[in-house]
Amino acid sequence: MQFSLAYFTQYKFNVKNEVLAGLTTALALVPEVVAFALLAHISPIVGIGSAFVICLITSVFGGRPGMISGAAGSVAVVIVSLVAQRGIEYLFPAVALMGIIQVVIGLLRFGKFIRLVPQPVVYGFVNGLAVIIFMAQLEQFKAHDAAGAEHWLTGS
Template sequence: MKEIKQEWFGNIKGDLLAGIVVCMALIPEAIGFSIVAGVDPMVGVYASFCMSLIISIFGGRTGMISAAAGAMALVLASLVKEHGIEYMLLATILTGVF
């Protein structure tokens, strides 16, 4: 039990700082790649937030968040063009789970 507590709460200050830095870096990246995908920039920000949250809940690794919006822009550009924006939320959630 002590090992689990140390693993989860051993470096709260560093974890919060890392989360803030990733958040600040992800916002302009998500806006840029949502323009590439052809959707509203706020949709890209929400999708990146949802994907990051789902990845963190299901136990992602340290480097999983970086460039997530870029990979999604490549997939979403053709998905939104062919099927519309309705499928974007489901694709984002599935990407976070996988």
């Protein structure tokens, strides 16, 4: 769909619905970005602030009705190794570079090539991502006793 000034004049804005949709999206993003921040070993406040910036940029410069922009699990998994190897100071430049690359790919209309990726490859990617996130979360259920031995947390 091509966006032009005519699109904005034809779209019927309902302030109440737009505000409620924005609040719903914001509240739905909070647990997701906090989980991704913990997965990436950064402060949840950084994740919440980043989600705010992403939503602000998307609302000002782009987006479509019904589209939600926010954190992605695939990016969170990559950020884990970046923060572990290089430190938190490389996080912002890396994310900014990813955004620039995405804008360039969008302007060059490379999105149409995603149709060439077979469905089994997409399913494998999503399932592999789920396994990686699951394995990363298992560390949250381990504890160290006084002797330094690692054991699984129990309910008692």
